[in-house]
Structure formats: C-alpha cells, structure tokens
Amino acid sequence: MKNNLIYTIKRIKQKCFQKLASHFLLYPKRKHCNICNWSGKVFLNDNWHKGVICPRCESTVRHRLFKAAIDQSDNKELYYCLKNKKVLHCAPDKCLKDFIKIQSKIYKTGDLLRRDCDIKVDLCSMKNINDSTFDVLIIFDILEHVENVQNALKEIHRVLTGNGYAIFTVPQKDGLKITIEGDDNLSPEERNNRFGQWDHLRLFGSDFTNMLKKNRFDVIEMSEKNFSSDIVKKFSLKPLTKSKDPLATNERKIFFCKKVF
Numbered sequence: 001m002k003n004n005l006i007y008t009i010k011r012i013k014q015k016c017f018q019k020l021a022s023h024f025l026l027y028p029k030r031k032h033c034n035i036c037n038w039s040g041k042v043f044l045n046d047n048w049h050k051g052v053i054c055p056r057c058e059s060t061v062r063h064r065l066f067k068a069a070i071d072q073s074d075n076k077e078l079y080y081c082l083k084n085k086k087v088l089h090c091a092p093d094k095c096l097k098d099f100i101k102i103q104s105k106i107y108k109t110g111d112l113l114r115r116d117c118d119i120k121v122d123l124c125s126m127k128n129i130n131d132s133t134f135d136v137l138i139i140f141d142i143l144e145h146v147e148n149v150q151n152a153l154k155e156i157h158r159v160l161t162g163n164g165y166a167i168f169t170v171p172q173k174d175g176l177k178i179t180i181e182g183d184d185n186l187s188p189e190e191r192n193n194r195f196g197q198w199d200h201l202r203l204f205g206s207d208f209t210n211m212l213k214k215n216r217f218d219v220i221e222m223s224e225k226n227f228s229s230d231i232v233k234k235f236s237l238k239p240l241t242k243s244k245d246p247l248a249t250n251e252r253k254i255f256f257c258k259k260v261f
C-alpha cells in the first residue's frame with residue numbers, strides 16, 4: 001500500500017515535469033518524435049540513459065525504432081506487417097496504441113494483470129486463445145519477466161496464423177553472448193543486481209536470435225544501424241551516450257519474427 005502511494009506520487013511528479021519540459025524544450029528543434037510529432041531541443045533522461053524519453057508521449061528508443069522500422073526502412077514486408085491485420089498488443093505501451101490500432105483490422109490488448117486490457121494473457125499458457133488466432137503479436141520487454149521462455153515462444157508460435165509475425169524487444173546486455181537466468185529462489189535484490197531490475201528473471205545475450213530461430217521463426221533484426229546517421233540523430237534511435245552500467249542495454253533491437261513451420 002505504502003509502495004503504491006510512493007509510486008503514484010513519483011509518477012505524478014514525473015508527469016508534471018514532462019508536461020513542463022514538453023513546452024519549455026520546444027526550441028531549437030533538433031529532435032523529433034516520430035510517434036507523436038513533438039519536436040524540440042532534447043529528449044529526457046531515464047534511469048539508465050541520457051536523451052531517450054519523449055516529453056510528450058513518453059516514447060523511448062525502442063518505440064521510435066519500431067515506428068522507424070515500419071515507416072522508413074526499405075523492407076516492404078515490415079511496412080505491411082501490421083496493415084489490415086489481426087493484432088494482439090501485449091502489455092501495451094500507451095504511446096504505440098494509436099499507431100498500431102490505425103493500421104490494424106482488429107486490435108486487441110492483452111496482459112496478465114492489468115485491468116485496462118481486452119484479454120488476460122499469460123504468454124506461457126494461453127489456453128484462452130485458439131491456435132492460429134492472431135496475425136501479429138507485439139511483445140515488448142516482456143520475455144524477461146516470464147517463467148519459462150521456451151514455453152512462451154511455443155505458445156506464441158501456436159496462436160499466430162501462418163506467416164504471422166511476433167515482434168519482440170528484450171533487454172540485452174552489451175557483449176553478453178549467452179543469456180543468464182536465475183533460479184526461482186533469487187530475492188528481488190539479487191535479481192536487481194544480476195538482471196538490472198527486481199522483477200526480471202533473466203538478462204538476454206546475443207543468443208536470443210538463435211533461440212527464436214530454434215522455435216521456428218524467421219528473424220529480421222532492426223537496430224539503429226539500419227538507418228542513416230541523420231535519422232538516428234533526429235529521432236534519437238540510440239541514447240546520447242552509452243551507459244557505463246555493466247547491466248545496461250545500450251543498443252536496442254526490434255526482432256520481427258515470422259512464423260515458419
């Protein structure tokens with residue numbers, strides 16, 4: 001109860017600060033949010049990085065990278081991947097909802113605990129969703145929370161239609177090759193120290209791509225490297241400076257994963 005109150009007060013303060021910042025940082029127009037069209041001097045800092053959060057819509061690097069991958073890459077398959085599709089947006093970030101909804105034919109939101117979503121979704125066991133139900137599942141920064149990644153990937157594959165897409169982001173430590181996982185007995189403090197957040201159960205390495213391929217997905221990875229330096233700078237598709245924290249994810253990737261058999 002006390003923690004909830006502290007969180008609510010912190011959130012209200014943050015919102016007020018962002019609202020002020022979105023007005024007072026309007027000039028010069030060096031940065032542009034490709035999601036809400038805010039333009040201004042600089043994006044705001046988060047706990048890990050400088051210059052990453054849009055003061056108007058709270059989009060961060062992964063959201064703007066996802067939008068740029070669909071809007072501005074040369075890959076036409078990505079351009080059409082949401083259009084007129086049946087989409088399930090899991091643990092939906094508010095800043096992306098409208099963009100995805102407008103493109104979709106049917107748009108549903110899902111979450112394990114939140115009451116503001118359409119469907120209760122436990123990625124490891126989606127018994128309430130039939131096989132081949134959705135054309136697209138959007139799963140941003142959730143797999144580090146689930147009990148068993150293999151079960152989740154199997155379930156995601158099952159509920160997707162043929163050639164459907166699962167679109168993922170995960171926290172990935174710089175230079176880490178093999179994903180590190182802890183057993184269930186780790187305390188929140190130990191998880192924070194090992195994985196960077198008290199409720200994370202793992203920290204992904206570069207082996208995540210192979211994990212996806214082994215679970216019958218064709219993978220297209222999009223990062224800031226796929227865009228010109230002008231676009232990267234304008235939309236802040238990477239932090240202003242790399243965090244020196246050994247657990248930080250400094251390069252964000254969007255994994256567009258097509259279901260194959």
Ligand SMILES: [Zn+2]
Nearest residue numbers: 033036054057
């Ligand atoms: Zn924005």
